[in-house]
Amino acid sequence: MRNILIAAVVSLLLSMAGTPLAIRLFSRRGIGQNIREEGPSGHYDKRGTPTMGGTVIVIAALIGYFSAHLMTFFSATTEPPTVSALLVLFLMTGLGLVGFLDDFIKIYKQRSLGLRSGAKALGQLVVGAVFAVLCVQFPNAYDITPAETRLSFLRDFGPSIGLVGFTIWVLFIIVGFSNAVNLTDGLDGLASGATGVVLASYVLIGNWQLRNSCTAALGPNCYVVRDPLDLAVVAAAVLGALVGFLWWNAPPAKIFMGDTGSLALGGVIAGLAFTTRTQLLLVILAGLPVVITASVMIQVGFFKMTGKRVFRMAPLQHHFELKGWAETTIVVRFWLIAALCAASALGLFYLEWMPKQ
Numbered sequence: 001m002r003n004i005l006i007a008a009v010v011s012l013l014l015s016m017a018g019t020p021l022a023i024r025l026f027s028r029r030g031i032g033q034n035i036r037e038e039g040p041s042g043h044y045d046k047r048g049t050p051t052m053g054g055t056v057i058v059i060a061a062l063i064g065y066f067s068a069h070l071m072t073f074f075s076a077t078t079e080p081p082t083v084s085a086l087l088v089l090f091l092m093t094g095l096g097l098v099g100f101l102d103d104f105i106k107i108y109k110q111r112s113l114g115l116r117s118g119a120k121a122l123g124q125l126v127v128g129a130v131f132a133v134l135c136v137q138f139p140n141a142y143d144i145t146p147a148e149t150r151l152s153f154l155r156d157f158g159p160s161i162g163l164v165g166f167t168i169w170v171l172f173i174i175v176g177f178s179n180a181v182n183l184t185d186g187l188d189g190l191a192s193g194a195t196g197v198v199l200a201s202y203v204l205i206g207n208w209q210l211r212n213s214c215t216a217a218l219g220p221n222c223y224v225v226r227d228p229l230d231l232a233v234v235a236a237a238v239l240g241a242l243v244g245f246l247w248w249n250a251p252p253a254k255i256f257m258g259d260t261g262s263l264a265l266g267g268v269i270a271g272l273a274f275t276t277r278t279q280l281l282l283v284i285l286a287g288l289p290v291v292i293t294a295s296v297m298i299q300v301g302f303f304k305m306t307g308k309r310v311f312r313m314a315p316l317q318h319h320f321e322l323k324g325w326a327e328t329t330i331v332v333r334f335w336l337i338a339a340l341c342a343a344s345a346l347g348l349f350y351l352e353w354m355p356k357q
Helices: 002-028 041-046 054-073 083-109 117-134 162-184 190-211 228-249 258-275 281-285 287-306 316-322 327-351
Strands: none
Touching: 002 054, 002 228, 054 083, 054 228, 054 258, 083 117, 083 162, 083 228, 083 258, 117 162, 117 258, 162 190, 162 258, 162 287, 190 228, 190 258, 190 281, 190 287, 190 327, 228 258, 258 281, 281 287, 281 327, 287 316, 287 327, 316 327
């Protein structure tokens, strides 16, 4: 618990203090947001707002996590970083780097599109494939690896799908959720708040799995998770960094996270889903990004089949903008939806522990 608090507080303070520094630095260097011409007209006022704020989130989260372990180094009970946590941080940082390249190209070439879709997907696939292969290695003293080559909901279930099948599944989830958070990042503070409730949920899940670990006491509902406490520390570190960033990203945003932040955040929640053995639960836990992604798929698919649109504009948040909703109204209501999705997922997670009559 101490590590969780240290990681969250350090990353929060760093992000809170570091974001305004990044705003001034990016503003001086002309690192501002380009706006798509086909987007809502109300977004034109945001042109030139500093972007690539995701760099602050990633750096603050990394420093927060390692600071927590550095402080235990000087205590009687040393708690070194675990393999599971390092793999999730690798996934976050790797995808953040892909997003950074995408943002940099947008700014350098002064256009709304950065990396070509193929190059961007390739970067996501390479980082995801490395994560997939490594997370079924490194067994601990109980022969538990960071992930298993099986599907999971509240825990692993069913037979192994093999390393190849598991790698394909990992890539599907990682690419899907990193792009889902990217699509959610369309209004000030929307992606930050939606991802924050998911990370807060993983702090609770990691703690619950630690207290009911099969390595402590065998039981019918115990969890076979390699490093639940340290995964909660990772979630707390990223959450703290995100809250500090949201202080400046809330409407009207002083800075945007860019693809650097959205891809990194999508990666970290996907990584936590695999290492906590809650892959399919993430679909409910991160229900808002899933719904927003589905709106894009429905819009594109229906338009190709009929030449007509289901929504006035996709992703879904822009549909409500064009209906006349104020940006803050959309953001707050979508935050509420995100919180309800997270609460529903946590309810399901706890449900199997309720006394059975």
